[in-house]
Amino acid sequence: MTSKLSIRSAGFSYGEKEVWHDIDLEVGSGDSICLLGPNGCGKTTLLNCIHGDLKLKSGEIEISGRRIATMSVTEIARSMGYVFQEHSAMFPYNSLEVVKMGRTPHLGLFDAPSQQDTEMAMNVMIEMGIGHLADKRYTNISGGERQLVLIARTLCQDPEIILLDEPTSHLDFKNQGLVLETINRLSKRGLTIIMTSHFPNHAWLTSSRVAMMNYKGFIALGPAAEVMTEENLSQTYGIRVKVYQAMDGNRAINFCTPEYSKA
Amino acid sequence: MKRVETVPVKLNPAGDIIISGNSSCHAEADSLSWQKIALLTALPLLFFFVSLFLGRLFIDPLTVIKILGKNLLFLPIDKTWSDTLEVVVIRIRLPRAIMAGAVGAGLSISGAAFQGMFHNPLVSPYILGVSAGAGFGAALAIITDGSIFLLQIYAFIFGIIAVSVTYYISRIYKTTSILMLVLSGIVVAALFQGLISLLKYTADTEDKLPAITFWLMGSMGSVQLKDLPVALIPIVSGSIGLYLVRWRINVLSMGDREARAMGVNTEQLKGIIIVCSTIVSTGVVAFCGIIGWVGLIIPHVSRMLVGPDHRKLFPTTLCLGAAYLILIDNIARNISAAEVPIGILTALVGAPFFAVLLRKTRGGWG
Numbered sequence: 001m002t003s004k005l006s007i008r009s010a011g012f013s014y015g016e017k018e019v020w021h022d023i024d025l026e027v028g029s030g031d032s033i034c035l036l037g038p039n040g041c042g043k044t045t046l047l048n049c050i051h052g053d054l055k056l057k058s059g060e061i062e063i064s065g066r067r068i069a070t071m072s073v074t075e076i077a078r079s080m081g082y083v084f085q086e087h088s089a090m091f092p093y094n095s096l097e098v099v100k101m102g103r104t105p106h107l108g109l110f111d112a113p114s115q116q117d118t119e120m121a122m123n124v125m126i127e128m129g130i131g132h133l134a135d136k137r138y139t140n141i142s143g144g145e146r147q148l149v150l151i152a153r154t155l156c157q158d159p160e161i162i163l164l165d166e167p168t169s170h171l172d173f174k175n176q177g178l179v180l181e182t183i184n185r186l187s188k189r190g191l192t193i194i195m196t197s198h199f200p201n202h203a204w205l206t207s208s209r210v211a212m213m214n215y216k217g218f219i220a221l222g223p224a225a226e227v228m229t230e231e232n233l234s235q236t237y238g239i240r241v242k243v244y245q246a247m248d249g250n251r252a253i254n255f256c257t258p259e260y261s262k263a
Numbered sequence: 264m265k266r267v268e269t270v271p272v273k274l275n276p277a278g279d280i281i282i283s284g285n286s287s288c289h290a291e292a293d294s295l296s297w298q299k300i301a302l303l304t305a306l307p308l309l310f311f312f313v314s315l316f317l318g319r320l321f322i323d324p325l326t327v328i329k330i331l332g333k334n335l336l337f338l339p340i341d342k343t344w345s346d347t348l349e350v351v352v353i354r355i356r357l358p359r360a361i362m363a364g365a366v367g368a369g370l371s372i373s374g375a376a377f378q379g380m381f382h383n384p385l386v387s388p389y390i391l392g393v394s395a396g397a398g399f400g401a402a403l404a405i406i407t408d409g410s411i412f413l414l415q416i417y418a419f420i421f422g423i424i425a426v427s428v429t430y431y432i433s434r435i436y437k438t439t440s441i442l443m444l445v446l447s448g449i450v451v452a453a454l455f456q457g458l459i460s461l462l463k464y465t466a467d468t469e470d471k472l473p474a475i476t477f478w479l480m481g482s483m484g485s486v487q488l489k490d491l492p493v494a495l496i497p498i499v500s501g502s503i504g505l506y507l508v509r510w511r512i513n514v515l516s517m518g519d520r521e522a523r524a525m526g527v528n529t530e531q532l533k534g535i536i537i538v539c540s541t542i543v544s545t546g547v548v549a550f551c552g553i554i555g556w557v558g559l560i561i562p563h564v565s566r567m568l569v570g571p572d573h574r575k576l577f578p579t580t581l582c583l584g585a586a587y588l589i590l591i592d593n594i595a596r597n598i599s600a601a602e603v604p605i606g607i608l609t610a611l612v613g614a615p616f617f618a619v620l621l622r623k624t625r626g627g628w629g
Contacts, residue, residue, distance in 0.1 A: 077526030084520065090382045091516050091571035101514050105526030112510035112574060157525065
């Protein structure tokens with residue numbers, strides 16, 4: 001397996017305050033990794049380091065064999081897309097216009113998207129099932145629809161890797177499902193996905209592997225079925241967690257809940 | 264990544280997308296229809312022409328056309344008018360109308376670019392302190408008995424110095440944050456305003472103080488025909504620079520972090536926008552004094568007309584800005600026996616107009 005992304009003995013600190021250390025991760029094409037961990041454990045920081053926005057304190061991060069620190073923003077944008085957790089929609093662009101912006105890393109400084117770029121953007125939207133949003137202002141659509149528009153924009157960059165930071169936060173139940181389904185489809189198409197989540201249950205639904213983090217670094221890394229144990233989950237979040245299994249025909253469905261001390 | 268087979272997507276002449284089989288849905292696209300394009304180009308031309316025959320000395324439109332034909336196109340037309348009329352049209356009104364149009368267009372496009380860059384519709388071209396700096400330069404030239412030429416040079420140089428200082432202060436950790444730019448702009452503007460006040464305080468109250476005060480109010484009156492090429496260079500070159508990066512400004516208006524994730528070198532792009540906008544606004548202030556509100560209102564109105572896409576927004580602001588300032592200058596020249604400084608009018612007309620707009624759109628952006 002050739003590595004799309006490899007992280008070797010990476011460490012990061014904000015000034016004196018160490019966030020995590022000794023993180024190793026090899027990700028191949030079509031892999032989908034879910035980062036789980038409590039607030040403030042450095043999941044987003046790790047994504048930012050992978051994206052080259054923050055510099056590691058120690059160790060290396062390579063994208064298809066190239067060190068991230070040596071790549072320009074344009075080169076990074078061609079190989080990696082990033083869907084941020086926060087997006088403040090300010091100007092009322094049409095959704096298609098927003099999706100088209102994903103073509104920017106393939107355009108020169110003075111260029112605007114061509115008819116071909118427009119067609120590609122439209123096709124991505126149609127393929128994702130949001131073609132009907134093309135001429136709607138993206139400030140007027142629902143949060144879930146906007147998240148899909150932003151994912152479509154990322155796809156227009158034609159990247160090999162997509163980073164998603166809490167892609168389902170702020171979304172209602174139905175929209176969470178929509179976004180997770182989209183992420184699954186992308187990973188089946190051979191895209192490498194790295195996402196963070198606050199919902200451990202999403203890891204079972206989407207990811208080929210799960211990286212569980214606490215305040216030092218990874219405590220477990222592997223397929224969801226193997227590492228998402230009560231013990232690991234409890235250690236990750238610092239509370240007691242129960243894992244349940246339900247059978248849907250022959251298919252086992254896992255889910256977990258924190259153990260409440262209800263009187 | 265596997266490519267899906269292409270679906271033919273139709274585009275109308277204005278570049279808006281038409282999806283087949285989707286015609287029933289209400290299109291929210293901000294289209295630049297032919298009617299809008301015609302109106303936007305006709306408006307500045309109409310006001311431009313009107314300003315040639317309107318004034319203290321009314322000249323009938325036909326004579327104006329004849330004078331223009333003879334003097335600019337060298338047509339063999341019999342001269343049936345006095346030399347005075349010819350001087351008024353060719354040497355006074357024509358350069359003034361051209362300058363008013365260029366100033367309006369320049370201030371509007373640099374305002375629009377800054378609004379995109381700061382992701383805020385309440386930003387004006389003067390936010391980085393260019394007007395205070397140029398005002399100080401002009402006041403300094405007046406105090407030291409400098410010529411008009413020296414005044415323009417001083418104003419231009421100090422306008423650029425003010426923005427450079429703002430930019431330098433805002434640079435932390437090799438990046439330029441929007442918040443830091445705004446705050447440093449306020450600091451630098453306050454500093455130069457203080458210096459202007461100091462110069463005013465020490466100025467001779469008989470002639471220098473009024474000269475400084477009037478200059479700061481802005482005027483189109485000082486533009487001569489021979490100045491015109493020089494005066495237009497900064498406005499035109501800066502506007503061209505902004506127009507070239509119009510698509511990237513769309514991407515930048517999504518926020519710095521998002522723009523970087525889409526492969527935009529945000530520091531470089533912000534540098535280009537600041538340099539081009541500053542060249543335009545300093546050029547304007549150096550020749551015409553401080554003309555406020557145009558660069559704030561016109562981009563706002565244009566965005567209501569054609570939407571936020573800078574590829575449509577820029578041409579629209581150029582046309583509307585030119586038309587608006589030529590109109591205001593006509594009012595300034597004709598409202599009373601003595602000319603009213605244009606800066607006063609842009610504020611007196613602009614502020615209430617903006618208030619009405621804000622009420623009507625409930626603070627909305629589109």
